[in-house]
Amino acid sequence: MNYYSTNQQAPLAGLHKAVVKGLAEDRGLYMPERIKTLPKAFFDHIDQLSFQELSYQVADAFFGEDVEADALRQIVYDTLSFDCPVVKVTDDIWSLELFHGPTLAFKDVGARFMARLLQYFIRQEGKELVNVLVATSGDTGSAVANGFLGVEGIHVYVLYPKGKVSRIQESQFTTLGQNITAIEVDGVFDDCQTLVKNAFMDAELNAKMRLTSANSINVARFLPQAFYYFNAYARMKGQGLLSYDDAGRSNLVVCVPSGNFGNITAGLFGQQMGLPVKRFIAANNANDIFYQYLQSGQYDPKPSKQTLANAMDVGDPSNFARVYDLYGGSHERICAHISGATYSDEQIMAAMRECHAQTGYILDPHGACGYQALVEGLQPGEIGVFCETAHPAKFKEKTDAIIGGDVEIPARLAKFMEGEKKSVPMSKEFEDFKAFLLKE
Numbered sequence: 502m503n504y505y506s507t508n509q510q511a512p513l514a515g516l517h518k519a520v521v522k523g524l525a526e527d528r529g530l531y532m533p534e535r536i537k538t539l540p541k542a543f544f545d546h547i548d549q550l551s552f553q554e555l556s557y558q559v560a561d562a563f564f565g566e567d568v569e570a571d572a573l574r575q576i577v578y579d580t581l582s583f584d585c586p587v588v589k590v591t592d593d594i595w596s597l598e599l600f601h602g603p604t605l606a607f608k609d610v611g612a613r614f615m616a617r618l619l620q621y622f623i624r625q626e627g628k629e630l631v632n633v634l635v636a637t638s639g640d641t642g643s644a645v646a647n648g649f650l651g652v653e654g655i656h657v658y659v660l661y662p663k664g665k666v667s668r669i670q671e672s673q674f675t676t677l678g679q680n681i682t683a684i685e686v687d688g689v690f691d692d693c694q695t696l697v698k699n700a701f702m703d704a705e706l707n708a709k710m711r712l713t714s715a716n717s718i719n720v721a722r723f724l725p726q727a728f729y730y731f732n733a734y735a736r737m738k739g740q741g742l743l744s745y746d747d748a749g750r751s752n753l754v755v756c757v758p759s760g761n762f763g764n765i766t767a768g769l770f771g772q773q774m775g776l777p778v779k780r781f782i783a784a785n786n787a788n789d790i791f792y793q794y795l796q797s798g799q800y801d802p803k804p805s806k807q808t809l810a811n812a813m814d815v816g817d818p819s820n821f822a823r824v825y826d827l828y829g830g831s832h833e834r835i836c837a838h839i840s841g842a843t844y845s846d847e848q849i850m851a852a853m854r855e856c857h858a859q860t861g862y863i864l865d866p867h868g869a870c871g872y873q874a875l876v877e878g879l880q881p882g883e884i885g886v887f888c889e890t891a892h893p894a895k896f897k898e899k900t901d902a903i904i905g906g907d908v909e910i911p912a913r914l915a916k917f918m919e920g921e922k923k924s925v926p927m928s929k930e931f932e933d934f935k936a937f938l939l940k941e
């Protein structure tokens with residue numbers, strides 16, 4: 502299958518090129534040329550399939566032309582070594598828990614899939630080591646590092662700003678060893694990003710080593726996020742929770758706490774493949790660019806504001822280009838599929854407190870936006886699922902203070918924190934970083 506750029510100015514790319522390059526030459530985002538609809542029989546019997554098996558069938562629709570069936574099945578099964586269950590919060594609000602992976606956030610799914618697909622292409626070529634460079638302000642680095650951990654043929658360099666990431670976050674990429682090198686840059690996040698960008702543009706470096714990024718806009722990180730929406734539907738159907746109107750539409754509403762809009766866009770792709778979701782809600786924190794777009798039809802990016810749900814602090818969501826393209830640039834069509842919500846930090850805290858008091862369920866600040874949007878937005882007869890995008894223990898101090906409790910730290914998170922930190926100190930000068938890479 503070919504991929505085109507949302508900017509329409511770059512040549513079509515095959516999957517291999519789209520994955521290795523990430524961004525098209527015209528700086529647009531890659532979109533698959535076709536979105537295949539899955540057969541009715543698949544949806545009729547989906548509740549009898551395991552998460553891994555139904556995900557393989559979804560993956561086959563996107564990647565089946567480019568990856569051999571056995572290899573693709575292996576990639577999907579390896580990626581999904583953990584569950585993404587739906588858990589009841591109230592009678593009509595369910596949580597799609599996406600935090601059961603190694604770093605306790607949904608980005609694990611995409612990062613693990615991308616690492617394995619990249620490895621498949623490298624093996625096919627029989628080529629030398631590929632080096633993944635990633636700049637992080639916290640969570641992306643841990644998902645990418647853990648996604649690629651132990652994957653042969655790939656070395657990952659995670660660049661992060663010294664003293665600017667939480668201890669929990671830092672431990673998730675500095676204690677791994679093996680094929681992961683953490684680089685502690687004496688600067689801010691933008692300095693890390695500049696070092697990575699300069700490396701990709703440096704002719705000498707690129708002649709001597711193969712460099713690639715694992716950006717969240719990469720099709721191999723973004724599309725696999727569709728898997729768990731199909732799983733949510735399957736598990737809810739299996740429990741007899743859904744109903745259908747005469748046109749066969751279900752009453753399922755899916756709500757996604759959104760920042761860069763990659764996660765929700767994968768769900769929208771699922772709906773285009775025939776997944777019977779009635780409608781989507783994009784829940785924003787105070788960074789409400791998309792919410793404002795829905796109201797006005799004007800897309801007006803702004804500098805991001807710092808909030809309690811900081812993984813959603815995005816002032817110019819990159820995947821807006823994909824949403825726009827998916828619906829042919831029509832504001833009306835976008836509004837017909839997605840509605841919006843936006844919450845201040847005070848409202849997020851109130852949602853966390855009220856949900857905990859009324860149901861006993863502990864939300865993280867991101868999931869809280871999703872939950873609250875369902876509390877306020879569900880119509881009679883609808884049933885809602887929100888993505889719980891991270892485990893509340895990742896934000897333990899804040900969460901404990903807000904709900905007045907003591908969130909239990911899962912064993913796999915505690916293990917990171919016990920590990921020994923190893924990192925390479927680095928100045929923010931490109932010449933130093935380059936010299937280091939060339940010596941490696």
Ligand SMILES: *Cc1c(COP(=O)(O)O)cnc(C)c1O
Pocket residue numbers: 606607608640758759760761762763764765812813867890891
């Ligand atoms: C990345 C992230 C989000 C936002 O997801 P997008 O795909 O960027 O919209 C929400 N919650 C958490 C916990 C995240 O890490």
